[in-house]
Structures are given as structure tokens and as C-alpha cells.
């Protein structure tokens with residue numbers, strides 16, 4: 001009888017070992033082949049998607065060339081404020097199509113510099129014609145071109161947010177915000193870039209690449225509504241719409257010197273929008289406007305808070321815009337803080353608050369020191385909620401994908417094996433306490449029981465902060481716009497702790513807006529010599545501040561839930577005082 005030998009093994013002698021070996025080897029081989037096949041499928045999808053979007057931009061560019069619209073006209077139109085543009089569209093001095101064409105041209109110019117646009121809407125021209133035909137000139141957004149963050153669903157377009165697995169899965173309907181905007185005469189014309197997963201304050205992904213800051217293209221525009229703010233700051237948009245689950249409307253506003261407003265969750269509809277944390281209900285995403293001035297934010301809120309939105313999405317609070325609250329001129333008691341005790345912002349951010357405080361005081365308001373108690377607990381609750389599923393939803397989506405640098409640190413921290421995590425949490429507690437807290441919190445929840453307790457802890461935290469706020473009889477609060485101004489591309493993930501200035505108002509679900517107050521100056525950078533470098537985040541910010549002169553510095557205005565109009569009123573007062 002002949003003996004079957006495999007690599008000198010005699011099968012008859014070791015049948016079990018050989019059998020197990022063949023099964024394990026075969027399984028590994030199949031898994032590996034599948035892994036590489038899936039990866040290459042996703043790579044092809046990315047290549048195809050990029051090519052399609054590039055082609056759509058090229059088609060638009062060719063149309064713009066044919067239209068022969070002069071650079072002067074483009075500048076003239078795109079330099080108008082929203083209220084100027086509205087009145088010229090209304091009285092017919094400007095035509096809806098000319099305005100659209102000017103913004104399309106300007107948007108492509110911005111994109112060339114910052115890579116802020118994913119793609120133009122092919123139907124924009126058609127939509128503009130329909131507005132001219134069917135929408136009254138008295139409608140609040142008659143003929144106003146608007147840009148949309150990529151996670152707003154638009155029929156026929158896929159919302160990918162940097163996850164290749166979502167390519168080729170288009171939305172079947174428009175978001176409610178998109179529908180209301182169009183009913184009010186607005187014309188969506190481009191969709192803008194975001195960071196992979198949108199759980200990052202940078203703005204890059206493996207599908208569309210990195211968006212850059214128009215003030216300094218070596219720096220981040222912030223995120224996750226980074227494409228929107230880069231476009232607004234470059235005058236390529238007059239009104240944009242984004243989302244905010246940790247500062248995504250306010251962080252890029254701070255980095256790009258634009259205006260952003262995050263309402264209470266449920267004031268504006270989330271229906272028809274996308275994101276990978278939809279199942280996480282402790283800290284929910286808010287949707288809101290981005291603009292070039294406070295009036296732009298107010299116009300957008302007024303245009304959206306209408307019966308059509310309440311009908312299309314009966315889950316929102318049917319509260320129309322309360323103009324009497326926005327226009328009230330009662331003097332207010334406003335709390336202020338420039339350090340939350342969790343992350344030390346650089347001097348420019350503290351100077352921004354000092355400027356805002358002085359301006360508001362000069363207007364007759366009373367400013368008192370106040371900060372949300374226990375910012376460390378606020379940060380911990382935020383991270384634990386965001387990763388309460390132990391990152392499984394995202395892990396599943398990214399299984400065969402290329403990981404972007406903007407999400408690499410969060411991903412790695414969330415996926416560390418538990419014995420190593422425990423060890424690192426213990427060691428880092430003595431070396432870098434905030435990183436230790438973050439690493440512990442990012443482990444998420446072990447059970448539904450654990451998740452319920454987290455929900456209770458978040459509720460208790462909200463109650464405690466509201467009580468403290470009310471015991472000081474505050475109408476509003478001002479704070480740094482973020483933990484730092486724009487830092488170099490690819491470095492935000494190393495300074496994630498700086499998000500505590502914005503994430504806290506997502507945990508609390510308070511309305512919060514961001515507006516520019518000043519720019520980084522030479523004294524600010526010189527004062528960095530005393531800046532603490534206690535951990536990686538502070539070190540990253542200190543390094544990032546080199547050469548930061550001229551970058552925008554924003555402040556945040558915050559009010560209690562559902563007091564959007566009062567928040568916008570404080571922003572308006574501050575803007576007026578700054579411009580005086």
C-alpha cells in the first residue's frame with residue numbers, strides 16, 4: 001500500500017493532526033482571500049466614487065466656462081451678505097440662475113484650494129428653474145443657494161461619511177431640512193466633505209481626502225462639518241447646513257472664523273439624515289445652520305421652524321421662531337469661563353472670551369464667572385456614551401476599509417484588549433490623567449444594565465448643571481469657541497481632549513452657537529511659553545500654535561434647552577458690539 005505524504009508527514013500516522021491542520025489552514029486561507037477580495041472591492045468602489053465626483057465637478061466647470069460669467073460678477077455676487085442677496089433676488093436686481101452660477105463658480109474655486117466639496121448637485125439648475133416658477137419671491141430663502149453637509153440625505157445621492165462600505169447606497173428621499181429649505185426657495189448646489197465616521201474634529205477620509213483650512217492650507221478646517229466651513233470662509237457658500245454630536249457645527253466655525261448654531265436636539269428635524277451613531281440615544285446629533293453672520297443663522301432658523309417641518313416630522317417640537325425673544329432688549333446676566341478645568345486652552349482662546357466679556361458688559365449686560373461643574377465627568381459621560389456599543393457598529397462598517405488618520409487614535413483606544421486597557425488606565429492615571437480617563441470611558445458599556453446606568457448618570461449630570469446654572473440666575477453663558485484654534489492637518493486626533501469645550505453642551509443638550517471675535521496675534525503665540533504640556537493633547541496644541549498668527553478665534557454662546565432665540569440674541573448683541 002502506498003503512503004500519502006504531505007510535506008513529509010505521513011497522513012496515516014497522524015490523521016487527526018493533519019485533518020485539523022487542513023481545516024485550520026483552509027479556513028485561514030478562505031478568510032484571507034475573502035479579506036483581500038473585500039478590501040479590493042472597497043478600493044475599487046472608492047476609485048469609482050472619486051472618479052464620478054471628479055467628473056461631476058468637471059462637467060460643472062465646463063458649463064461655467066461656456067456661461068462666460070466674469071470673475072468680477074462672481075465676486076460681486078458672492079461678496080453680498082445674505083440680507084443684501086435676499087433683497088436683490090426679491091426685487092429682481094439679481095436673477096436666481098445668475099446667483100446660482102456665481103456660487104457654483106466660486107465653490108469650485110474654493111474646492112481647488114481646500115478640497116471642501118464632494119460633488120455638485122446635477123439637478124441644481126432644474127431646482128433653480130422650479131423655484132423661479134413655483135416659489136413666491138416673498139419666501140424667506142427665495143433663490144438662495146445653500147450647501148449641505150454630506151450626511152444630509154438627498155434622493156439619488158449616497159451619504160458615505162468616509163466609509164467605503166456605504167458607497168453606492170443612495171438615499172431614497174431628501175432630508176426634512178432639505179425639503180423645507182427647497183419649499184422656502186433655497187437651492188442646494190453642493191455637498192461638502194466630512195471626516196471618516198464624523199467622530200473626529202479633523203476633516204479627512206480615504207474616499208475624498210483631506211479638506212484644508214482656507215486661512216492656512218497646512219491646517220485643519222475642523223470637523224466634522226469642515227467642508228461646509230471651509231466653503232463658507234472662502235465665500236463659496238452663503239448658507240450651509242451641518243450636524244453636531246460633539247461640536248461639529250461649532251468646531252469648524254472656530255477654525256474657519258464662520259458662524260455656527262447647534263439647537264437643542266429636536267428643535268430641527270433629523271429625519272432623513274445619516275450617521276453611524278444613530279442607535280446611541282444618550283447624546284444625539286443636532287442639526288443646524290452655518291453662515292457668514294448671525295443674521296444668516298437667524299434667517300435659517302426662521303425659515304425652518306415652520307408648519308411644513310412640523311408636519312413632515314411630527315417628532316420635532318412644534319415651536320415657531322420666537323422673534324419677540326430674539327428682539328428683546330432686556331439686559332441679561334451672563335456667565336463666563338475661559339478654562340473648564342479639563343483642558344487648558346491657549347491664551348488666544350482665553351483672550352477671545354475676555355474680548356466678548358468686555359463687549360457684552362459695555363452693552364449693559366452683567367457678566368459673572370461661572371462654568372459647568374465637573375467638566376471631567378461631562379467629558380467621561382460623552383466618551384462612554386459615544387462608544388457605548390464598544391465601537392462595534394463602526395468596527396463592522398470599517399472591517400475591510402482603510403482607516404483614516406483622523407479616526408485612528410479613537411479606533412485604537414476603543415479596540416484595545418481589556419487587560420492591556422486596565423494596565424494603561426492604571427499607569428496613565430499617574431502620567432496623563434485625562435488620557436487615562438478617556439481610555440477608561442472609551443471602553444463603553446458591558447451590558448444593557450451598564451447602559452441604563454450611564455443614561456441615568458447623564459440625566460443626573462444634566463440636572464446638577466441646570467440647578468447650578470439656575471442658582472446663579474443666568475440667562476446665558478459664554479466660553480471659548482473650542483480648546484484651540486486650527487492646528488496642522490492630521491494632528492487633531494492627538495488633541496482630542498480639546499473637544500471638552502463643545503461636547504459638554506451635547507451631553508447637556510443646551511443650544512450653543514459659535515462666532516468669531518478675534519484672530520491669533522503675536523502676543524498670543526509669545527505667551528505660549530508658559531502653556532502647560534502635561535499630556536499629548538496639550539503638547540500637540542502647543543506645537544500647533546507655532547505660526548498660528550492670523551487664525552480665527554471664536555467664542556461660544558450657550559443657553560438652557562429650547563432657548564435658541566435667546567442664544568441667538570446674545571450672539572447678535574456680541575456681533576453688533578464687535579462691529580461697532
Ligand SMILES: CCCCCCCC/C=C\CCCCCCCC(N)=O
Nearest residue numbers: 198200244245246247248379438497
Ligand atoms: C471629551 C474628552 C475626550 C477624551 C479623549 C479620549 C477619547 C477620544 C474619544 C472620542 C472623542 C470624540 C471626538 C468627537 C468630536 C465630534 C465632533 C462632532 N462630530 O460633532
